[in-house]
Amino acid sequence: MDSTPHGAAVTATGFGVKGPRGWAFQDIDITAGPGSLVAVQGPSGSGRTCLLLALTGRMKSADGTAEVGGLPLPKKRAAVRSVTALAHVPGVAELDPALTVGEHLRERALLQGRFGSSLRALLRPRHERRAEARALVDSALAAAGLDPEALPKGTRTSVRDLERLEALRLSVALALIGAPRLLAVDDTDLKLSDGERAAAWALLRGLTAAGTTVLAVCSEPPEDGEGVVLVHTGTRPDRNTPKGASGDSPATSDASDASDATDATDATDATDATDATDEQDSTAGKHDGPDDEEGAADALAETGRA
Template sequence: MADRHAGAAVRAEALSLRGARGWVYRDVEFEAPPGALVALEGEAGSGRTSLLLTLAGRMRPTGGSAAVDGLALPKQAAKVRRIAALGPVPGVNEPDPALTVAAHLREQLHLHGRPFAPSARRGNDRRAALALAAAGLDPDRLPDGLRTPARELGALDRLRLGTALALIGEPRLICVDEPDERLDDAGRRAAWQLLRDTADRGITVLASTTDAGRAAGLADLTAQTTPAETPAAPEQEAADARA
């Protein structure tokens, strides 16, 4: 996995996005050093998902400025996408319920150009095992191990799987949307601890939430999103402003 100095600094100044239905998010300001865990707090409809997609180089803002590892957005969005990964983002990259944990891992390895020749299998298996271990997803405690379909995973294990898939690409920035939703208090603490552990590996982590207090002091800083004039679904936001 990435070393402790691999994280990407992230800066946003008056960052804003206006779509056909009005403001999606507006005047977001924060500066995060490499390896920080940032809680992006905002109520439903405040554009948290779109903000994450913008900072991951996947959506074009309409105002203000932002940079990831010194790469200006949106001008250098393609370069940002090479170092930024999406963790779980509901409605954007959720695991396929019918696919097994192993199938998701194979697909992600393929996306990152890992060869599937028999001679490469050992290296791929090790890479996947390291990602699972880093995300705290132990196949031995799953109903059918790596053959367990994603639909049989609980909310916390889906977060762990999504994080493991993001880690396979050895990113310098990971963006996660609502990691603490549909979890009880213990699960929320475990979710934020997972993100804290990921940041402690040197990877910058941006995580959206409706209540930064759920991070229980684990986040290094909190940034706020301003409610949109008319709440929009992530799919509509994406249609309005793709990078």
């Protein structure tokens, strides 16, 4: 396991996820050091979201090898989930439009205090725990560049009233409350103007400068590609013919991708109990949501774009 104090290195060789109907993605190679910005680019239906979920331990791979922070996938999926966080992923880590900004922040802080802390921390005086939660929230908001007081109704602003970039910043802030070593962001630049897209990439670059590794799904990588690890999903002329029988390809139709990823996720359910048992020591004091796998499947079925 690597000794980096914060950001997690990400490596993958021939990495792929497959369902009974074909490959969601295949033959992915990545070499990214701690604190890297990894941009995942590809056409709709090419497995971008599946890759994001697989590299954060939410979906089981079927081919190749990968490591996140020195933790091998898929063997240490639960441990990988404990050091990674998702932002902006429909059906898995999405904002509730009916809730306010303040309600989202309080809920995430409570969850972090309950499931992300040691037993000793839970036994501390209530005022100490509240102060720590407030500090976590303030730090996350600052890192995400979101000032609640600048919103129309402050923390009482409903999510449905947020601009697209503001919603992205809030989603990132919520993920950062858990101090992940790797932050995975889906649809980073979806429906953003040129100026908003530049601001979104500036936000993510700021996180990597502070040491957090960022994995961002996008339609277009940042204009200034210096230091960016670019990963392509889907069939490309300079790639080898995808492996596998029956003409499977990494880029299938939108509907097929959603179904295949759901099938691939469902097929792992029987092994989850074994994974959790094998990895109890490495995940003590961490909360692995019981519906991680179901959430991944729901997200892909809902978006139809992964």
